[in-house]
Amino acid sequence: MRAAHAWPEELKKASAAWVMAQAPVIIYMLKLTVAVLLALGLSLRFDLSKPSTAMLTVIIVMQPRSALVLAKSFYRFLGTVAGVMLSLLLVACFSQEPTLFLLAGACWLALCTAGSTVFRNFQSYGFVLAGYTLVIVGLPAALQPDQAFDIAVTRLSEVMLGLLCAGVVSDVVFPQRLSDSLLAAVRRRYADFAQYIRRDAAHAASGERTMLRFIGEVISLEALRSSSVFENPGHRLQSTQLRRLNTAFMTASTTFHSLDQLLMRLQNAGKQAALAALLRQYRAITDALQVDAAAAAQQLRALRLRLPAQLANTRSAVLAAAGDKVDSQALLDFDSASELLLRFADELLAYTLTHAALLGDGDTSLADDTTLPAHYVPRTDPLMVLFAGLRTATAFGLSMLFWILSGWPSGVEAVVLATVVSSLFAAAPFPSRTVRHFIIGAAGGGLAAFIFAYGLQPHAENFVMLCLALAPFLLLAAWLAMQPKYAGIGTGMLFFTLNYGALDSAYSFDALSFFNGLIAGLIGVGIASVMYVAIDPADSRWVKRRLAGALRRQVVLACRQPLAGLMPAFESATRDLLQRFAVSHELDNEDDREVLAWLLSVLEIGRAVIHLRQDVQPAAAAAVERCVRSIASLFTKPHPARRQAAIDAALQAIAECQAMPALSANLHLIRSSLLDETSVLAALAVNSQTKDQYRAA
Structure with missing residues (x-):
């Protein structure tokens, strides 16, 4: 009898749920x-x-x-x-x-x-x-x-x-109202990103699909932002804040990817002690993120003040534990990861401050000083x-x-x-x-x-x-x-x-x-x-080669363009290239996954080059300039000899910048990416014969 009386109520609930959906x-x-x-x-x-x-x-x-x-x-x-x-x-x-x-x-x-x-x-x-x-x-x-x-x-x-x-x-x-949808999307992206970066770093599963989704959200939010001003003239301020928020999110997510790749290299190299020490600091940063962005920003600001000293103490402990068996390569990985942790904390702080200001939960003046608004730059x-x-x-x-x-x-x-x-x-x-x-x-x-x-x-x-x-x-x-x-x-x-x-x-x-x-x-x-x-070559191998060439040109622009406004323009243009490719290709295809892996490598190398140019000091200017020129030469006209020259130039610059942690960290990121055969072949090779040539070299 109970079952007979229960099914109408269940049907009513199911119908109500369907109507709401x-x-x-x-x-x-x-x-x-x-x-x-x-x-x-x-x-x-x-x-x-x-x-x-x-x-x-x-x-x-x-x-x-x-x-x-x-x-x-x-x-x-x-x-x-x-x-x-x-x-x-x-x-x-x-x-x-x-x-x-x-x-x-x-x-x-x-x-x-x-x-x-x-x-x-x-x-x-x-x-x-x-x-x-x-x-x-x-x-x-x-x-x-x-x-x-x-x-x-x-x-x-x-x-x-x-x-x-x-x-x-x-x-x-x-x-x-579009403004309601925009704010809901902003909250959802904040929560998803916080959950994503809280997962164990150096994970085994690929995060390519998640990164692709984040890239798509940047572009879709930009599209909605450009239309929001038609709803209410007062939304122009909100539009500027959304543009600032997109810029902050792009930089933070790219730094996270670079950090994640570096921690994975430490794991693959078996450097468990250094990895565990870095993960403790990493989890302290990610655990600071809360639903309330204003509270998260306060915790991140306090954590950022303590982080340099904590990383220095951690480095001393790792060196003491290693004794006379210090691995210079692992130490360089550790120092590079430390610099990336500091940068990630800064960019995450900027993102949370801008997020809180947009939602009216924080001090907007703080957000105004963190990330300047930048126009989204498409590439076709x-x-x-x-x-x-x-x-x-x-x-x-x-x-x-x-x-x-x-x-x-x-x-x-x-x-x-x-x-x-x-x-x-x-x-x-x-x-x-x-x-x-x-x-x-x-x-x-x-x-x-x-x-x-x-x-x-x-x-x-x-x-x-x-x-x-x-x-x-x-x-x-x-x-x-x-x-x-x-x-x-x-x-x-x-x-x-x-x-x-x-x-x-x-x-x-x-x-x-x-x-x-x-x-x-x-x-x-x-x-x-x-x-x-x-006349629709969208899914042809020729188009993929065209895309690889366009991505290479992004790195060349990072090496040669004036620095003013270069970082957000580089980020948005590179992401736009991938998004236009991703909507017409499947990531289940091996070739398409190679292109995606290369996009992330382009983001890593390009941003590292821009940071190099921004942070260069007179004592290392010549070495950094040689390294940047060699990278631009490689990505202008790929060749095994140019690749080796770029790697050698990065090594020489690292040797001259040992006392400059920020520069050596970016140089190490560039060298590690250039040594990654899979991403280099996806970016530089144009046919199977060229791939064989690179592998032989």
Whole structure:
């Protein structure tokens, strides 16, 4: 009997838990549907020629958080205005010269798509919009030059209406504030990092995946930070603090990795006494981290004052225990680890102070003196930029050629969809896969549009019934779009349902025109898909070699660039390179793991070089300069002889800097990384023959 009475209660609890877990998705589905239907209603009220433009604008800019909607709307507006102005210019210049119009349009599309891969976040989307607005406004205007201005104003009005509907609904209906999400993410990262560094150092298990996750969080927080100012002008101070916090976290996490690698080398060398002594000091630092960042900062500040003396006493005890059997290499490892412990304590203190100041738990003036704000510096392979522009220009040219040669009136739909899809997903992590999913969604959206336009819309006697008929298709597509696995399918379904659903002020359904337009649209998406397959080297070994070269150049920049602002620029650019690689590769692949291992080695060597240049003293300036030059030479043009020269230069500099612990610690880190064959081969080798050459050397 108890079991019979218990199951309804258990079902109720399970249902409540499911609703709570799915609440963000459900809210987003409802807001998207309401905003789309509002845009439809207003478009019909104002008698706009293409309500689908306003509705598709809502689909594109709608985001779970209000600030993200405003940010994306802002850049969509700028991109649309730029695209409209360029369209009018091209129509004025080349309306009677189709070939010149085609060439100029292809160049504009290539330029805008290339810009979308260089910039990040919604700035990237602004470039996409500036590009494909050409085919939405420019092509119809070129076909009717006498109505070009009216077409441009109408399309711009439809876009603005869609932006207004998305912004109002997002900010009024169950508003989700970005600042709340940012602070929650900051707290979560602080707790995760504290837990991560408390684990036993010199551990056996690899922490590569965790480090990769931290790198991704730096980039995602930077993306959210750049949009938070749209929510409230007062968030500009918070934005500066977040930028400072990201910089502090990057430096602390990189130092932790260097320290962790050094402690692992002590463990592998069997130096248990030195390792145990260092771990006691390390655990004292990590145990100081608490949920309350302000209290943790106070403990870290007190610990940092005692740490130099404690490390000196520990070193004396290790030397006394070793007696006459002192291992100079192990002693150098110990001294280097001691310097890293001091640096890690300083950077962890800066991170906790900035974290406390951001949350309003500490003295902000203390945080202001620890870490200066620095802009996040992205890096993009120029050839990848070139390929993105070439892909969109080629898709535009092929679809235009198909339209002209076929003389098919509906061919313009193929041009529009080929151009939009080839530019819209240019910056996606897996563009080929995303477009394949989009095609599936497009086919489903075409079927939904037919069912709605032919079977349901004729029976809708008023606007309310029209909304009730359309809402199920919107809800289904919105749910798919919110699932990472089916996001491309949901997006394609939304696009084609609204584009071909006969949603005009005066209802008319012509089956022949419908299927002509639908087939042309699918052909356009197919052309874009072929272009992504043909010009998408994202997963090739060639791209990995390009990445290795880009990472090598980061070390060269660390050796040669002016020191002002170099450290945060180096950190952010290197992490951005890895993040763009990691989102399109699997760490289960051995080659991909080599690249990740090399990224961490690049961070270690590059930061050590920058610290060398910052801490250099006149007595050691010549030796340090020779070492830095040899490292720059090695990473500019890899060769076994250059590698050995860099190792020898580091050894010579270590011998001259024995009385300078900070310099010798960084030199030792560089030498140890250069001696690590696995990471050096991943970075310097370009093929198996070169690997054999390095191993033989």
